[in-house]
Amino acid sequence: MIIRSAVARRLFSNPSSCPSSYSWCTTTSTRSSLSSSLVDQKRSSSSSSSAVGVGLPAYMRAAVFWEPNKPLTIEEFHIPRPKSGEILIKTKACGVCHSDLHVLKGELPFASPCVVGHEITGEIVEHGPATDKKTTERLPIGSHVVGAFIMPCGSCFFCSKGHDDLCEDFFAYNRAKGTLYDGETRLFLRSSGKPVYMYSMGGLAEYCVVPANALTILPKSLPYTESAILGCAVFTAYGAMAHAAEIRPGDSVAVVGIGGVGSSCLQIARAFGASDIIAVDVQDEKLQKAKLFGATHAINAAKEDAVEKIMELTGGKGVDVAVEALGKPQTFLQCVQSVRDGGKAVFIGLTAAGAVGEVDINRLVRRKIKIIGSYGARARQDLPKIVRLAESGIFDLSSAVSRRYKFEESDTAFHDLNQGSIVGRAVVEIM
Template sequence: MALNRSSAILRKVIRGGCSSRTPAVSSYSSSLFNSYSYSIRTRSNSTESDSKGVTSSAAGYHINNGSSYMRGAVFWEPNKPLTFEDFHMPRPKANELLIKTKACGVCHSDLHVIKGELPFPSPCVVGHEITGEVVEHGPLTDSKIVQRFPVGSKIVGAFIMPCGSCFYCSKANDLCESFFAYNRAKGTLYDGETRLFFRSNGKPAYMYSMGGLAEYCVVPAHALTVLPNSLPYTESAILGCAVFTAYGAMAHAAQLLPGDSIAVIGIGGVGSSCLQIARAFGASEIIAVDVQDEKLQKAKIFGATHTINARNEDAVTKIKEITEGKGVDVAVEALGRSLTFSQCVQSVRDGGKAVMIGLTLSGAKGEVDINHLVRRQIKVIGSYGGRARQDLPKLVKLAERGTFNLEAAVSRKCKFEEAVEVYKDLDKGSIIGRAVVEIM
């Protein structure tokens, strides 16, 4: 009965919702941070006035006492400390908003950058899963954007930040050309420039998505959705990546239907979100696969009907056993490993879908039996996330109605100053679910 109620609510949200990764190394990988040291540089006085007028005055801001400066967590290079640095207050441009960051989720995508596994310009500010408050609109911003996001609005941001006008954005796909060409390739926004400049020397720093692990960040308006007062800042941060990625995999890549069976390999922040979304979609059998009993135990809270510890038994064999020898309709790989890629493909029934959402070391390959793929009509699908303008409002509604349990999904909260340590713990596999940094 509860399942039917959740499915009905979800269908209603999908029909009526307003329009506008993760990587997962998890506990499958051994810690590569044993020699990785962290440090925190002492913060300068963030309320100091800018006597030289280097940036526009922030005195009108009703947050942070009108500071002209802010702090951000900076990645310099692999195996070098992640440090806190002062920046000039970032300035939004047309159709961009300056956000006072309230919370930022801790994601394996950031960890891949920190470890040098994904190439990205540096120095950069990581963090791409945020909630916050609007404090300024860029000059010449469209009046409809100003009306939708007035100063003081609560917002949640998606890590994919659509430009709104490229070939893919025009098709409501949100595989935005500008996002990949500028942000992911160059660490900038879509005029080819960053919004981050060090206070000490005026030199630029680059932005991983919006560079959300900072006290303020600049975000293109198309990546934002209003967060209702009924939802908390901290837990809601995961809507922008962990839940957003899971929803994109379920709704668009897998096109999961009520009654389908599904296996999720890797029960981290994204994988556990996949379990909740699969339950909301009305999946009949939801199989959680991991190597940690603690994660598998919690998976039952998120909707898993079966759990498999892949350290103790063969995951593919067990999945086939649960599904009477056929395999699942949909298997999801949420780790980003060659082994689990293969397990995912082998776990689906004839005509089934193997959905890959885990990012991995740049250049890593996955193998597949071509004859099995062809003869059994297996579909191998990559899924990077949802559609920010269409899906993020729906996810907010799911969370507001309790169909998606945000509180259960967030297993750890930490202060801004503790952010560097939480990535170390993430690499060790000691975070069950999702961690969120509180910056407010």
């Protein structure tokens, strides 16, 4: 443990308004932009395959979400085209995440129809026109890459300060409208030419367009399938532990909810030198696996009071940091109640829109409890560090990925996730 923590410190020192529903286009300007793109796309599709890109097919397949609680369907699309500062990726693998599931169930409003999937690895096959030389040299054609789900524009107020996780364009365009940062999608159905929106890069597809700032090189020693989770499950956990919690050697940590992100939090807490690492869940199978990820204690919250047990394990003081990775009002309260005076309660689990968590205001004020939200890490600074975590073996990718699905089984993968039958993280293989 001491050796592992020392290595981690050397590698990672200084971890330093949306409408409730959507139609095809949310504004007049968006309709105009999409119409222009549609004309361009039709012109492109009427040309030969060579006009699309050297060696590229004219069409691809992607999994489409049409409306809540309806199955994903595999549809054919025109090959998406990158614009300046963007890169076309031949997708190799895409992780199966609860954030996508919230969209599929209608719990998080998002433009539809859309292609979900935001946790990808792949191969660079094309640069957008007029992309700067530094980018093309950093990310040459043929490179293996991993993409972060938060895709920073690189130039807004927050990005200019290094806070990629608060990128204004990402939230204003991608999360609010399902487009990239010119207000246009890159996805058009082959059959009708109609636009389809993008959740992040729309990664559950054979090809996807990703802003270059969201990509980093994936060493060829790391496999495509297992490495897909680096772009969300590990990326989210790293942001929570390095920036929100600011884990230090010797800290005590509790993680509530041991899914793909929660189990990644355990591994990163171990890498950063945490002492007591307490895993909380309601499934014994997940808790057993948590021990492989670094948990020193496991609590089944369905069988015993999680807060009381955490207090018992910490001599009545509570943990330095409690992380909620599930997204439920009940676990929100458990997380806040589990921290010591002056401690940090960090929240990374998304929930249904409008859900509210309760907190004891007097304790919050008198005992200096810190409540911190964390959505992800910082792509340009952190994603290369996360890759090094995996490359050095500090983060165990092979144990973290528990299920693999074929591309045609994408809907089954999300059904299984919704049923709670996936322990750890599942990945759809698109190769």
